[in-house]
Amino acid sequence: MRIRSPRHGELTRLQDIERAAGRCFHDVGMPEIADDEPPALDELAGYESAGLAWVAADENDVPVAYLIADRVDGDLHVEQVSVHPDHARHGIGRSLLDHLADRAAAEAVPALTLTTFRDVPWNAPYYARCGFVLLAEAELGPGLRAVRAKEAEHGLDRWPRVCMRRPVPPPAAPLR
Numbered sequence: 001m002r003i004r005s006p007r008h009g010e011l012t013r014l015q016d017i018e019r020a021a022g023r024c025f026h027d028v029g030m031p032e033i034a035d036d037e038p039p040a041l042d043e044l045a046g047y048e049s050a051g052l053a054w055v056a057a058d059e060n061d062v063p064v065a066y067l068i069a070d071r072v073d074g075d076l077h078v079e080q081v082s083v084h085p086d087h088a089r090h091g092i093g094r095s096l097l098d099h100l101a102d103r104a105a106a107e108a109v110p111a112l113t114l115t116t117f118r119d120v121p122w123n124a125p126y127y128a129r130c131g132f133v134l135l136a137e138a139e140l141g142p143g144l145r146a147v148r149a150k151e152a153e154h155g156l157d158r159w160p161r162v163c164m165r166r167p168v169p170p171p172a173a174p175l176r
Contacts (some may be wrong), residue, residue, distance in 0.1 A: 001056040001057065001058065001064070001065075001090075001092055001095060002056070002057045002061070003054050003055070003056050003057075003095060003096060003099045004054065004055060004057060005048065005051070005053065005054060005055070006044075006048055006053050006054070006055045006063060006066065008045065008048065010055065010063055011041050011044045011045060011048065012041065013062070013063050014038070014044055014053075014055070014063065014066045014082075015038040015039070015041070015044070016084075017063065017064065017065060017066055017082050017083070017084045018038035018039075018066075018080065018082040019038060020084050020085055020086075021082040021083055021084060021085060021088075022034050022035075022036065022038075022082075023085070024085065024122070025120075028120055030117075030120075030159060032155065032158070033156075033159075038080075038082075039068070039080070044068070047068040047069070047079075052068060052069045052070065052071075052076075053066065053067070053068045053069075054066065054067050054096060054099055054100070056083075056087075056092045056095060056096055058087070064083065064084045064086070064087040064092065065081070065082060065083040065084060065087060065092045065093060065096060066080075066081070066082060066096070067080065067081040067096040067097070067099075067100060068080050068081075069100055072113060072141070072143035072144060072147060073113070073141030073142065073143040073144055074109070074110065074141075075104075075109060075110060075111045075112060075113045075165070076100055076103065076104045076109050076111075076112050076113075077112070077113045077114065077143075077144075077147070078097070078100065078112060078113070078114035081093055081096055081097065093126075093130075094130050097112070097130050097166075100112055101166065101168050104168040105168050105169065105170060105171045106171060108170065109168060110167065110168060111165050111166060111167050111168050112132070112165070112166040112168060113135075113144060113163065113164065113165050113166075114127065114132065114163070114164050115144070115147055115148060115151060115161055115162065115163050115164075116161065116162060116164060117159050117160065117161060117162075118159075118160040118161065118162045119159070119160055120159075124162055124164065127164050127166075128164075130166070131166045131167075132164035132165060132166040133164060133165055133166070134162055134163070134164055135162070135163040135164060135165050139163075139165075140163055144163050147163075148161070148163065
């Protein structure tokens with residue numbers, strides 16, 4: 001898989017990826033999440049123009065997964081990462097997260113953060129395997145608190161949610 005910035009004409013493909021990836025929430029009794037609409041095209045275009053959107057493209061250069069991020073409390077915050085189910089369980093989501101971590105390291109950003117469902121196997125347990133740790137309520141900065149408040153307004157608090165953080169080591173010093 002090649003990770004690159006999305007092209008403007010591919011933004012509808014990102015919506016399709018998210019819709020397909022979201023269907024699995026039906027299997028865990030969360031149809032409202034499964035049926036939730038992905039970000040609007042203008043919102044995705046904002047991430048694209050800010051340089052905070054990436055796709056994993058297949059051998060035909062067609063996106064099969066994507067990640068969008070925000071800057072929250074001095075960290076890079078994973079707003080959304082979605083992998084089309086036809087390409088799931090091949091390390092693509094992890095590769096996108098690692099790509100974001102490399103970007104963070106290059107910018108001297110100390111960590112990645114995200115919010116996710118605590119009990120959904122491909123959410124918090126998966127992110128823990130990718131190096132994220134749970135944050136206690138007292139560890140949340142004002143930006144993450146605002147993200148959580150917006151999620152609560154959207155009704156996501158019907159299911160247990162958590163904030164997680166993955167420290168980003170600084171880039172290695174060049175060898176002399």
